[in-house]
Amino acid sequence: MSRFQKAMYRRPDGRAIVYYAWERPLPPPPADGLAMEPGRMELRWNAMLGEWVLVATHRQGRTFLPPDAHCPLCPTIRPDVPTDIPAADFEVAVFENRFPSFRPDAPLEGSSGAGVVAPAAGASEVVVYSPNHEAGLAELPEIWTRRLVEVWADRYEELGSRDEVRYVFIFENRGKEVGVTLTHPHGQVYAFPFVPPRVVQERAAFRAYADDNSGRCLLCDTAALAAKDGQRVVVESDAFVAYVPFAARWPYETHIVAREHRRSLLALTPAERDDLARVYRELLRAYDALWGVPMPYIMTMHQAATDGSESLADHLHIEFTPPYRARDRLKYLAGCETGAGTFINDTLPEETAAELRAARWRA
Numbered sequence: 001m002s003r004f005q006k007a008m009y010r011r012p013d014g015r016a017i018v019y020y021a022w023e024r025p026l027p028p029p030p031a032d033g034l035a036m037e038p039g040r041m042e043l044r045w046n047a048m049l050g051e052w053v054l055v056a057t058h059r060q061g062r063t064f065l066p067p068d069a070h071c072p073l074c075p076t077i078r079p080d081v082p083t084d085i086p087a088a089d090f091e092v093a094v095f096e097n098r099f100p101s102f103r104p105d106a107p108l109e110g111s112s113g114a115g116v117v118a119p120a121a122g123a124s125e126v127v128v129y130s131p132n133h134e135a136g137l138a139e140l141p142e143i144w145t146r147r148l149v150e151v152w153a154d155r156y157e158e159l160g161s162r163d164e165v166r167y168v169f170i171f172e173n174r175g176k177e178v179g180v181t182l183t184h185p186h187g188q189v190y191a192f193p194f195v196p197p198r199v200v201q202e203r204a205a206f207r208a209y210a211d212d213n214s215g216r217c218l219l220c221d222t223a224a225l226a227a228k229d230g231q232r233v234v235v236e237s238d239a240f241v242a243y244v245p246f247a248a249r250w251p252y253e254t255h256i257v258a259r260e261h262r263r264s265l266l267a268l269t270p271a272e273r274d275d276l277a278r279v280y281r282e283l284l285r286a287y288d289a290l291w292g293v294p295m296p297y298i299m300t301m302h303q304a305a306t307d308g309s310e311s312l313a314d315h316l317h318i319e320f321t322p323p324y325r326a327r328d329r330l331k332y333l334a335g336c337e338t339g340a341g342t343f344i345n346d347t348l349p350e351e352t353a354a355e356l357r358a359a360r361w362r363a
């Protein structure tokens, strides 16, 4: 695949917008448009749990399920109806969120002395997959997913090179069931000023596994075992395997895992990137075919931290957690999950994998 062209512009309110282009011309610099919403943002230390909480009050004012004609992620066609993307056409666009959780110049607004605070320094980016309002990655030709892999790798590299950024977190919330307020297909990237606790927890598990298994990587072994056993596999390729984890927390949870030990997207060869795009899209198609409706999900990508530290847990993988336990039944995080931190899975991973495999052949 050809290398993209890229243009980074600053808007009047200081936020960056980055366009990626392969075939179409790069859009011109933005004139004006929608501006960032004011509000209080800071990190507060939750001493009971030993973790940071992001306080971002302006997020309460986020655009909530606007009519399609007022979608802020569509190209700007009429100057009197500005969107977040001040261009008439684009291929992939990335911009700093108007309602950020982290931002590069995050202020420290002071504290009452009641607890520990820190500036929410970092970045919150929105990645708009295409100008098409209706079609997601599963419906668009595979080249769009392939391009997205390049964009993800570029965001990881660019944000990860900043001094204040210790972890680049790529994710997507899809569907109103998981709180999405805009239906136009898009994902997000958060550049964290700390390594988030979920990753710290994974790192500890990898360390413990290595200690018990002569230094071996937990996920190298887990992916190989899942592929060999086959019962929980949904999609496979030379370089990646997508499977329902043995002890999945969520009924239709799947993980896409690099078969070889790869620390991040940047470590993938071009052929491996092709493979990732294919497996990713096929998995999405299986999800959508399962019940014949677009499957809501949370997608999260775990890769190496960008703070210079190395961990055995730096093994690229992508986790999908759809919120349903059956076609019309949502899985809620109730007492046992929320208060005790222990998940109850109402399904058998071997069976949900078989359902997803069957759906894949119908897709």
Ligand SMILES: [Zn+2]
Pocket (backbone or CB within 6 Å): 071, 072, 073, 074, 132, 133, 184
């Ligand atoms: Zn749109």
Ligand SMILES: [Zn+2]
Pocket (backbone or CB within 6 Å): 217, 218, 219, 220, 221, 260, 261, 262, 315
């Ligand atoms: Zn590994």
Ligand SMILES: [Zn+2]
Pocket (backbone or CB within 6 Å): 202, 302, 317, 319
């Ligand atoms: Zn993970």
